[in-house]
Amino acid sequence: MIPRYSRPEMTRIWSPENRYRIWFEIEAHACDAQAALGIIPESAARAVWERRGFEAERIDEIERETRHDVIAFLTNLAEHVGPEARFVHQGMTSSDVLDTCFAVQLTQAADILLADIDGLLAVLKRRALEHKLTPTVGRSHGIHAEPTTFGLKLAGHYAEFARNHARLLAARQEVATCAISGAVGTFANIDPRVEEYVAKKLGLDPEPISTQVIPRDRHAQFFTTLAIIGAAVERLATEIRHLQRTEVREAEEYFAPGQKGSSAMPHKRNPVLAENLTGLARLVRSAVVPALENVALWHERDISHSSVERVIAPDTTIALDFALARLTGLIDRLFVYPERMRQNLDALGGLVDSQRVLLALTHAGMSREDAYRAVQRNAMAAWDGEGRFSDLLKADPEITRHLDPQTIDGLFDLAYHLKHVDTIFARVFGQQA
Numbered sequence: 001m002i003p004r005y006s007r008p009e010m011t012r013i014w015s016p017e018n019r020y021r022i023w024f025e026i027e028a029h030a031c032d033a034q035a036a037l038g039i040i041p042e043s044a045a046r047a048v049w050e051r052r053g054f055e056a057e058r059i060d061e062i063e064r065e066t067r068h069d070v071i072a073f074l075t076n077l078a079e080h081v082g083p084e085a086r087f088v089h090q091g092m093t094s095s096d097v098l099d100t101c102f103a104v105q106l107t108q109a110a111d112i113l114l115a116d117i118d119g120l121l122a123v124l125k126r127r128a129l130e131h132k133l134t135p136t137v138g139r140s141h142g143i144h145a146e147p148t149t150f151g152l153k154l155a156g157h158y159a160e161f162a163r164n165h166a167r168l169l170a171a172r173q174e175v176a177t178c179a180i181s182g183a184v185g186t187f188a189n190i191d192p193r194v195e196e197y198v199a200k201k202l203g204l205d206p207e208p209i210s211t212q213v214i215p216r217d218r219h220a221q222f223f224t225t226l227a228i229i230g231a232a233v234e235r236l237a238t239e240i241r242h243l244q245r246t247e248v249r250e251a252e253e254y255f256a257p258g259q260k261g262s263s264a265m266p267h268k269r270n271p272v273l274a275e276n277l278t279g280l281a282r283l284v285r286s287a288v289v290p291a292l293e294n295v296a297l298w299h300e301r302d303i304s305h306s307s308v309e310r311v312i313a314p315d316t317t318i319a320l321d322f323a324l325a326r327l328t329g330l331i332d333r334l335f336v337y338p339e340r341m342r343q344n345l346d347a348l349g350g351l352v353d354s355q356r357v358l359l360a361l362t363h364a365g366m367s368r369e370d371a372y373r374a375v376q377r378n379a380m381a382a383w384d385g386e387g388r389f390s391d392l393l394k395a396d397p398e399i400t401r402h403l404d405p406q407t408i409d410g411l412f413d414l415a416y417h418l419k420h421v422d423t424i425f426a427r428v429f430g431q432q433a
Helices: 009-011 017-034 042-050 056-066 069-081 083-087 093-128 150-175 192-203 217-244 272-285 288-293 305-331 338-345 351-363 368-383 390-395 403-409 421-429
Strands: 136-142 143-151
Touching: 009 017, 009 093, 009 150, 009 390, 017 042, 017 069, 017 093, 017 192, 042 069, 042 083, 042 305, 042 421, 069 083, 069 093, 093 150, 093 217, 093 305, 093 421, 136 338, 143 150, 143 351, 150 421, 217 272, 217 288, 217 305, 217 403, 272 305, 288 305, 305 403, 351 368, 351 390, 390 403
Parallel strands: none
Antiparallel strands: 136 143
């Protein structure tokens, strides 16, 4: 991922230094396990730890000749360890190192992303509680529907990211497996207890059956989960983009002193952060199909998955980490305009209460079909600017035969729509909300 959309902590996970450090730990822990089983000398296992060392540049140099990254690493390690290096990698195959390392890196990345979501959840909750009773119009198909609150909007996104947190925890567990099973995964040349030992040391579970590589359905679930989180990012970003439109202006990204919105038009204040998040979400979702296609490898293994994962693993985790951090900052400093929300809520002269009138007429004895026609007739007149909805209703004899003017006025009460907000908040945040 390019530096523009990268944060250091996540980027370090995919650095050569971190990768080779994990490779070393896998090999060294395997040596400890084999020494405990009497397969290699204990002095050799100690020497691996005591004389350890590697240089990324030297590994690259060796790989240019060997065309094999793991062999290049082992060769460089042997230059530090000395003769005892002959006991390193006993009975193991490259995939034991590569796949187990990949599991460690994905769990490290997941831990950062989980913390990112925690931070976003905290901000969403604070802003949702702040605007719990801030009335705004709810829209369906982009058209005014019925009243809601801005807090309810944010509470819905909070609930979605809470689900995503649970999904990511499950996906982390799914990929946190260790394979030290040797060629074609039969343990022919290495004891299964070595795998169990290494797995425990690295905080992983032994892979039940690895076929030389860890099954890629695990990774497909992981990247699909990241894509779902990306979709949630885009859904919230899209909401902000719509609310910031000039015709709406109910909420707006923070606009810093000295910030410029356009090279040509000095008045512009654009939702650039939300638009950026929309693009990053597309990038994260693009990893799903390659990850799914990686599941079908030839027989016990091939490396068609390798090039895919070398790209999508760093790119998606780095991009999503950046996106979650940016979204958290966006919501934290989001400008909210309650007065503009009120103006928009009343822009159609009370049409947002049309369902209340419909239900009142049916309760008063009209058939639903007749009531719908009568309400719609007056609603369309109000839509066309012929008067306020309530006034048109009170001038319609078909309606006033069933509802008196005072009853009609009582149907236009904003509090009616908000009476269960506390119940919804308690469902989302618990009783303390």
